[in-house]
Amino acid sequence: MTTETIIGILIPFLGTSLGAAMVFILKKSISDNVQKLLTGFAAGVMVAASFWSLLQPALESSESMGRFSFIPAAVGFLIGIGFLLMLDEVTPHMHFNNQEEGPRSGLKRTTKLILAVTLHNIPEGMAVGVVYAGFLSGASGITSAGALALALGIAIQNFPEGAIVSMPLRAEGMEKGKTFLFGVISGVVEPIAAFITILAAGAVVPVMPYFLSFAAGAMMYVVVEELIPEMSEGKHSNLGTIAFSLGFVLMMILDVALG
Numbered sequence: 576m577t578t579e580t581i582i583g584i585l586i587p588f589l590g591t592s593l594g595a596a597m598v599f600i601l602k603k604s605i606s607d608n609v610q611k612l613l614t615g616f617a618a619g620v621m622v623a624a625s626f627w628s629l630l631q632p633a634l635e636s637s638e639s640m641g642r643f644s645f646i647p648a649a650v651g652f653l654i655g656i657g658f659l660l661m662l663d664e665v666t667p668h669m670h671f672n673n674q675e676e677g678p679r680s681g682l683k684r685t686t687k688l689i690l691a692v693t694l695h696n697i698p699e700g701m702a703v704g705v706v707y708a709g710f711l712s713g714a715s716g717i718t719s720a721g722a723l724a725l726a727l728g729i730a731i732q733n734f735p736e737g738a739i740v741s742m743p744l745r746a747e748g749m750e751k752g753k754t755f756l757f758g759v760i761s762g763v764v765e766p767i768a769a770f771i772t773i774l775a776a777g778a779v780v781p782v783m784p785y786f787l788s789f790a791a792g793a794m795m796y797v798v799v800e801e802l803i804p805e806m807s808e809g810k811h812s813n814l815g816t817i818a819f820s821l822g823f824v825l826m827m828i829l830d831v832a833l834g
Contacts, residue, residue, distance in 0.1 A: 594737020
Protein backbone atom coordinates (compact mmCIF):
# COMPACT_ATOMS: atom_id res chain seq x y z
CA MET A 576 0.00 0.00 0.00
CA THR A 577 1.47 3.33 -1.06
CA THR A 578 1.90 6.42 1.11
CA GLU A 579 -0.57 8.20 -1.16
CA THR A 580 -3.20 5.55 -0.41
CA ILE A 581 -2.59 5.66 3.33
CA ILE A 582 -3.02 9.44 3.34
CA GLY A 583 -6.16 9.10 1.25
CA ILE A 584 -7.90 6.67 3.61
CA LEU A 585 -6.98 8.87 6.61
CA ILE A 586 -8.40 12.10 5.14
CA PRO A 587 -12.08 11.28 5.94
CA PHE A 588 -11.07 10.33 9.50
CA LEU A 589 -9.49 13.76 9.86
CA GLY A 590 -12.76 15.35 8.77
CA THR A 591 -14.70 13.44 11.44
CA SER A 592 -12.15 14.34 14.12
CA LEU A 593 -12.25 18.04 13.26
CA GLY A 594 -16.04 17.94 13.38
CA ALA A 595 -15.96 16.28 16.80
CA ALA A 596 -13.62 19.06 17.98
CA MET A 597 -16.52 21.51 17.58
CA VAL A 598 -17.55 20.54 21.12
CA PHE A 599 -14.77 22.85 22.31
CA ILE A 600 -16.22 25.79 20.35
CA LEU A 601 -19.99 25.40 20.11
CA LYS A 602 -22.57 25.43 22.85
CA LYS A 603 -24.10 22.26 24.26
CA SER A 604 -26.45 21.81 21.33
CA ILE A 605 -26.89 22.74 17.67
CA SER A 606 -30.01 24.61 16.59
CA ASP A 607 -32.52 22.72 14.46
CA ASN A 608 -31.92 24.98 11.46
CA VAL A 609 -28.15 24.57 11.57
CA GLN A 610 -28.56 20.82 11.92
CA LYS A 611 -30.81 20.77 8.85
CA LEU A 612 -28.16 22.67 6.89
CA LEU A 613 -25.35 20.37 7.99
CA THR A 614 -27.36 17.20 7.42
CA GLY A 615 -28.59 18.32 4.00
CA PHE A 616 -25.07 19.24 2.93
CA ALA A 617 -23.74 15.84 4.01
CA ALA A 618 -26.55 14.08 2.14
CA GLY A 619 -25.81 16.02 -1.06
CA VAL A 620 -22.13 15.11 -0.95
CA MET A 621 -22.88 11.44 -0.37
CA VAL A 622 -25.42 11.19 -3.21
CA ALA A 623 -23.03 12.81 -5.69
CA ALA A 624 -20.14 10.64 -4.51
CA SER A 625 -22.27 7.51 -4.82
CA PHE A 626 -22.86 8.19 -8.50
CA TRP A 627 -19.75 9.90 -9.90
CA SER A 628 -17.13 8.19 -7.73
CA LEU A 629 -18.69 4.72 -7.39
CA LEU A 630 -21.57 3.81 -9.70
CA GLN A 631 -20.22 5.47 -12.83
CA PRO A 632 -16.81 3.70 -12.58
CA ALA A 633 -18.66 0.44 -11.89
CA LEU A 634 -20.71 0.85 -15.06
CA GLU A 635 -17.69 1.89 -17.13
CA SER A 636 -15.60 -1.07 -15.98
CA SER A 637 -18.43 -3.45 -16.98
CA GLU A 638 -18.79 -2.16 -20.55
CA SER A 639 -17.43 -5.44 -21.94
CA MET A 640 -20.71 -7.09 -20.88
CA GLY A 641 -22.58 -5.06 -23.48
CA ARG A 642 -26.29 -4.65 -22.84
CA PHE A 643 -25.89 -6.50 -19.54
CA SER A 644 -23.24 -4.12 -18.20
CA PHE A 645 -25.76 -2.86 -15.64
CA ILE A 646 -25.80 -6.19 -13.76
CA PRO A 647 -22.70 -5.68 -11.52
CA ALA A 648 -23.80 -2.16 -10.57
CA ALA A 649 -27.39 -3.21 -9.89
CA VAL A 650 -26.50 -6.33 -7.91
CA GLY A 651 -23.74 -4.69 -5.89
CA PHE A 652 -25.92 -1.68 -5.11
CA LEU A 653 -28.77 -3.84 -3.77
CA ILE A 654 -26.39 -5.97 -1.70
CA GLY A 655 -24.93 -2.79 -0.20
CA ILE A 656 -28.42 -1.61 0.74
CA GLY A 657 -29.17 -5.01 2.27
CA PHE A 658 -25.92 -5.04 4.24
CA LEU A 659 -26.62 -1.68 5.90
CA LEU A 660 -30.24 -2.72 6.51
CA MET A 661 -28.96 -5.78 8.37
CA LEU A 662 -26.56 -3.68 10.46
CA ASP A 663 -29.38 -1.24 11.17
CA GLU A 664 -31.56 -4.07 12.46
CA VAL A 665 -29.01 -5.86 14.66
CA THR A 666 -27.17 -2.85 16.12
CA PRO A 667 -28.79 -0.93 19.01
CA HIS A 668 -28.47 2.73 18.08
CA MET A 669 -30.26 6.04 17.76
CA HIS A 670 -31.03 8.06 14.66
CA PHE A 671 -29.79 11.64 14.36
CA ASN A 672 -33.22 12.86 15.42
CA ASN A 673 -32.70 10.95 18.69
CA GLN A 674 -35.42 8.41 17.95
CA GLU A 675 -34.35 4.99 19.18
CA GLU A 676 -33.95 2.32 16.53
CA GLY A 677 -32.67 -1.23 16.34
CA PRO A 678 -33.20 -4.05 18.85
CA ARG A 679 -34.09 -3.26 22.45
CA SER A 680 -31.15 -3.34 24.83
CA GLY A 681 -29.96 -2.11 28.21
CA LEU A 682 -27.37 0.19 26.70
CA LYS A 683 -27.18 3.81 27.80
CA ARG A 684 -28.53 6.48 25.48
CA THR A 685 -25.03 7.93 24.96
CA THR A 686 -23.70 4.48 24.03
CA LYS A 687 -26.44 4.15 21.40
CA LEU A 688 -25.48 7.55 19.99
CA ILE A 689 -21.86 6.43 19.66
CA LEU A 690 -22.97 3.20 17.96
CA ALA A 691 -25.04 5.30 15.55
CA VAL A 692 -21.95 7.30 14.60
CA THR A 693 -19.91 4.15 14.07
CA LEU A 694 -22.64 2.53 11.96
CA HIS A 695 -22.89 5.67 9.86
CA ASN A 696 -19.14 5.79 9.17
CA ILE A 697 -18.75 2.20 7.96
CA PRO A 698 -20.03 2.71 4.37
CA GLU A 699 -17.95 5.86 3.98
CA GLY A 700 -14.78 4.01 4.91
CA MET A 701 -15.74 1.19 2.56
CA ALA A 702 -16.33 3.66 -0.26
CA VAL A 703 -12.87 5.21 0.10
CA GLY A 704 -11.29 1.77 0.42
CA VAL A 705 -12.90 0.34 -2.70
CA VAL A 706 -12.01 3.39 -4.82
CA TYR A 707 -8.37 3.23 -3.76
CA ALA A 708 -8.39 -0.52 -4.36
CA GLY A 709 -9.65 0.18 -7.86
CA PHE A 710 -6.89 2.72 -8.39
CA LEU A 711 -4.20 0.34 -7.10
CA SER A 712 -5.45 -2.50 -9.28
CA GLY A 713 -5.42 -0.29 -12.38
CA ALA A 714 -8.36 -2.30 -13.69
CA SER A 715 -11.27 0.03 -13.02
CA GLY A 716 -10.27 3.26 -14.76
CA ILE A 717 -10.10 5.13 -11.43
CA THR A 718 -7.32 7.73 -11.25
CA SER A 719 -5.34 8.87 -8.23
CA ALA A 720 -7.02 12.28 -8.48
CA GLY A 721 -10.46 10.63 -8.66
CA ALA A 722 -9.78 8.62 -5.51
CA LEU A 723 -8.52 11.76 -3.76
CA ALA A 724 -11.68 13.62 -4.82
CA LEU A 725 -13.85 11.03 -3.08
CA ALA A 726 -11.69 11.11 0.05
CA LEU A 727 -11.86 14.91 0.18
CA GLY A 728 -15.60 14.92 -0.47
CA ILE A 729 -16.30 12.49 2.34
CA ALA A 730 -13.96 14.43 4.65
CA ILE A 731 -15.90 17.64 3.88
CA GLN A 732 -19.23 16.00 4.69
CA ASN A 733 -17.68 14.31 7.76
CA PHE A 734 -16.88 17.67 9.30
CA PRO A 735 -20.50 18.76 9.89
CA GLU A 736 -21.43 15.13 10.51
CA GLY A 737 -18.82 14.91 13.27
CA ALA A 738 -20.39 17.94 14.95
CA ILE A 739 -23.92 16.59 14.52
CA VAL A 740 -23.14 13.28 16.17
CA SER A 741 -20.83 14.62 18.89
CA MET A 742 -22.91 17.51 20.16
CA PRO A 743 -25.74 15.26 21.44
CA LEU A 744 -23.20 13.52 23.70
CA ARG A 745 -22.25 16.92 25.10
CA ALA A 746 -25.94 17.76 25.55
CA GLU A 747 -26.30 14.55 27.56
CA GLY A 748 -23.85 15.99 30.09
CA MET A 749 -20.64 14.29 28.95
CA GLU A 750 -17.43 16.26 29.45
CA LYS A 751 -16.00 18.04 26.39
CA GLY A 752 -12.76 16.06 26.36
CA LYS A 753 -14.55 12.74 26.67
CA THR A 754 -17.08 13.73 24.03
CA PHE A 755 -14.29 14.61 21.60
CA LEU A 756 -12.51 11.33 22.36
CA PHE A 757 -15.63 9.28 21.64
CA GLY A 758 -16.17 11.23 18.42
CA VAL A 759 -12.63 10.45 17.31
CA ILE A 760 -12.96 6.78 18.29
CA SER A 761 -16.19 6.47 16.33
CA GLY A 762 -14.39 7.82 13.27
CA VAL A 763 -11.59 5.25 13.54
CA VAL A 764 -13.93 2.75 11.88
CA GLU A 765 -13.50 4.65 8.58
CA PRO A 766 -9.79 3.94 7.93
CA ILE A 767 -10.25 0.43 9.33
CA ALA A 768 -13.14 -0.27 6.95
CA ALA A 769 -11.14 1.27 4.10
CA PHE A 770 -8.10 -0.88 4.84
CA ILE A 771 -10.11 -4.09 5.07
CA THR A 772 -11.93 -3.25 1.85
CA ILE A 773 -8.64 -2.62 0.05
CA LEU A 774 -7.32 -6.01 1.17
CA ALA A 775 -10.52 -7.79 0.14
CA ALA A 776 -11.00 -5.95 -3.15
CA GLY A 777 -7.36 -6.37 -4.12
CA ALA A 778 -7.80 -10.13 -4.06
CA VAL A 779 -10.87 -10.10 -6.30
CA VAL A 780 -10.16 -7.50 -8.98
CA PRO A 781 -12.54 -9.16 -11.50
CA VAL A 782 -15.52 -8.26 -9.31
CA MET A 783 -14.41 -4.67 -8.64
CA PRO A 784 -17.65 -3.26 -10.17
CA TYR A 785 -19.61 -5.13 -7.50
CA PHE A 786 -17.45 -3.64 -4.74
CA LEU A 787 -17.83 -0.12 -6.11
CA SER A 788 -21.62 -0.37 -6.37
CA PHE A 789 -21.82 -2.13 -2.99
CA ALA A 790 -20.22 0.93 -1.37
CA ALA A 791 -22.62 3.18 -3.29
CA GLY A 792 -25.62 1.21 -2.03
CA ALA A 793 -24.37 1.35 1.56
CA MET A 794 -23.92 5.12 1.36
CA MET A 795 -27.31 5.65 -0.24
CA TYR A 796 -28.95 3.66 2.55
CA VAL A 797 -27.51 6.09 5.09
CA VAL A 798 -28.74 9.05 3.05
CA VAL A 799 -32.30 7.77 2.64
CA GLU A 800 -32.67 6.22 6.10
CA GLU A 801 -30.89 8.83 8.22
CA LEU A 802 -30.06 12.11 6.53
CA ILE A 803 -33.04 12.95 4.32
CA PRO A 804 -35.65 12.33 7.09
CA GLU A 805 -33.59 14.49 9.44
CA MET A 806 -33.18 17.39 7.01
CA SER A 807 -36.89 17.31 6.08
CA GLU A 808 -38.32 17.16 9.60
CA GLY A 809 -40.30 20.06 11.05
CA LYS A 810 -40.27 23.67 9.86
CA HIS A 811 -37.86 25.23 7.36
CA SER A 812 -37.15 21.94 5.59
CA ASN A 813 -36.15 24.03 2.56
CA LEU A 814 -32.89 24.81 4.38
CA GLY A 815 -31.93 21.16 4.16
CA THR A 816 -32.87 21.04 0.49
CA ILE A 817 -30.71 24.07 -0.32
CA ALA A 818 -27.77 22.62 1.62
CA PHE A 819 -28.29 19.27 -0.16
CA SER A 820 -27.98 21.04 -3.52
CA LEU A 821 -24.79 22.82 -2.47
CA GLY A 822 -23.23 19.60 -1.18
CA PHE A 823 -24.20 17.74 -4.35
CA VAL A 824 -22.73 20.41 -6.64
CA LEU A 825 -19.52 20.69 -4.59
CA MET A 826 -18.90 16.94 -4.77
CA MET A 827 -19.70 16.91 -8.49
CA ILE A 828 -17.18 19.71 -9.08
CA LEU A 829 -14.52 17.92 -7.04
CA ASP A 830 -15.01 14.65 -8.89
CA VAL A 831 -15.07 16.18 -12.38
CA ALA A 832 -12.22 18.64 -11.75
CA LEU A 833 -9.92 16.15 -10.03
CA GLY A 834 -11.11 12.96 -11.73
